[in-house]
Amino acid sequence: MKIQCQIEVINRLHSALNLRNNGKYLKSTLALGKEPKSETEYFILHFSSLNKTGTKYRVKSIKQVFVKYINEGKSTIRFEEPPYDLCIKSESIQLKCFMKLLRSCITGDEKALHLSPLSSLSVTAKNNAPVKLVISDRSQFPAKGLPRTLQSLYLSGLKLCNFRRDILLLKHLAVLDLSNNEIEKLPPEFGRMANLSELHLANNQLGVRGVVDWRWLLGPQITKTLKLLDLTSNKLGHLPKAIWKLEKLVTLKANDNMISRLPATIGRISTLRYFTISSNELQSLPCSLMQCRLEYIDISSNKFDNKQNNSTSDQYSPWQFYVGSLVHLSAKIILKHKIHYASNIIPWTLVEFLDNANMCVCGAPVVNYTHSINKEYDLKDYFRTVVFNNNLSVVEFECYFCSPKCFLKH
Numbered sequence: 001m002k003i004q005c006q007i008e009v010i011n012r013l014h015s016a017l018n019l020r021n022n023g024k025y026l027k028s029t030l031a032l033g034k035e036p037k038s039e040t041e042y043f044i045l046h047f048s049s050l051n052k053t054g055t056k057y058r059v060k061s062i063k064q065v066f067v068k069y070i071n072e073g074k075s076t077i078r079f080e081e082p083p084y085d086l087c088i089k090s091e092s093i094q095l096k097c098f099m100k101l102l103r104s105c106i107t108g109d110e111k112a113l114h115l116s117p118l119s120s121l122s123v124t125a126k127n128n129a130p131v132k133l134v135i136s137d138r139s140q141f142p143a144k145g146l147p148r149t150l151q152s153l154y155l156s157g158l159k160l161c162n163f164r165r166d167i168l169l170l171k172h173l174a175v176l177d178l179s180n181n182e183i184e185k186l187p188p189e190f191g192r193m194a195n196l197s198e199l200h201l202a203n204n205q206l207g208v209r210g211v212v213d214w215r216w217l218l219g220p221q222i223t224k225t226l227k228l229l230d231l232t233s234n235k236l237g238h239l240p241k242a243i244w245k246l247e248k249l250v251t252l253k254a255n256d257n258m259i260s261r262l263p264a265t266i267g268r269i270s271t272l273r274y275f276t277i278s279s280n281e282l283q284s285l286p287c288s289l290m291q292c293r294l295e296y297i298d299i300s301s302n303k304f305d306n307k308q309n310n311s312t313s314d315q316y317s318p319w320q321f322y323v324g325s326l327v328h329l330s331a332k333i334i335l336k337h338k339i340h341y342a343s344n345i346i347p348w349t350l351v352e353f354l355d356n357a358n359m360c361v362c363g364a365p366v367v368n369y370t371h372s373i374n375k376e377y378d379l380k381d382y383f384r385t386v387v388f389n390n391n392l393s394v395v396e397f398e399c400y401f402c403s404p405k406c407f408l409k410h
């Protein structure tokens with residue numbers, strides 16, 4: 001039997017020593033149960049908000065029970081050992097039932113007793129709620145479905161071809177490991193995952209059919225929580241322009257793909273610190289990357305040696321920097337001040353226009369033209385740790401300029 005009540009525990013030794021008691025009644029649960037494997041041993045368990053594991057008192061060590069004020073819902077149980085008084089306040093009928101049962105325990109009146117063994121009087125259901133699940137074989141999927149309480153879920157190496165939609169129901173999920181499967185895409189609804197901070201998609205089949213559905217990147221929730229994205233060893237030919245929507249992204253891994261060009265938007269992810277893109281087909285980097293404060297970058301095993309020489313400064317003259325149309329001017333303002341835009345607010349053609357904007361070496365937006373100049377920069381001047389072939393760190397950057405001043409300066 002269990003009752004909800006308020007309890008103050010008084011240590012009589014403290015009162016004898018005149019130590020001040022805090023005099024606080026705590027919201028509590030009092031349970032009466034039988035000791036497992038025993039027919040005559042009974043216990044009282046006291047749980048409170050401060051003591052979730054509970055304190056166990058033997059009924060045999062009760063010295064006295066005070067029930068004078070039981071009609072007012074008050075009673076005290078005095079124990080010989082430990083020398084504690086449990087002062088109880090509860091609803092009177094409930095308390096009377098509890099005391100009646102307690103009396104039966106003390107007197108040994110078995111007829112009145114239908115108590116459960118103490119072990120089954122669990123504290124709270126919360127302790128049983130799983131927060132982590134590792135599945136290493138398909139047969140291990142819970143028959144009742146994935147527990148809604150999960151915070152981390154590991155589904156690695158299960159040969160899954162499709163994303164399991166029941167994952168979308170896990171509102172508390174923070175870590176999702178889908179690595180070593182055969183997944184080709186995530187559904188757009190995945191963007192509504194409210195708490196996801198780590199997404200492991202290494203060794204899958206993203207990009208195997210050429211076009212990848214990245215709409216989940218536009219999700220209202222995931223863009224605000226995702227910190228780690230691992231796309232290692234997929235079949236990606238490029239990273240999505242919308243990658244910058246992940247405004248909390250710290251770690252991006254895209255090693256071992258077929259990426260030949262990075263989107264200029266990558267420079268807009270101000271939180272990015274670890275970026276690995278080794279074993280791809282990059283020939284140059286966007287100059288916007290220099291705006292990221294990376295602590296670690298790995299660009300080894302790419303194709304930086306294949307010089308492009310597709311443009312020279314001869315094609316470029318200060319006369320090409322013109323004032324620009326109203327769209328250009330307003331686009332610059334939106335990008336400069338990082339004003340939020342999305343296709344539910346403005347036409348998607350404008351969204352695309354803004355996402356396609358480049359970035360000047362100075363960090364300012366460039367929307368007027370698409371001419372670029374390849375220039376070499378030393379990555380070590382910009383980033384703390386650089387991993388590149390043969391300790392080299394000079395790489396060609398695809399540079400854009402916002403003004404004649406920037407053009408002449410760089």
Ligand SMILES: [Zn+2]
Pocket residue numbers: 360361362363364401402403406
């Ligand atoms: Zn500039």
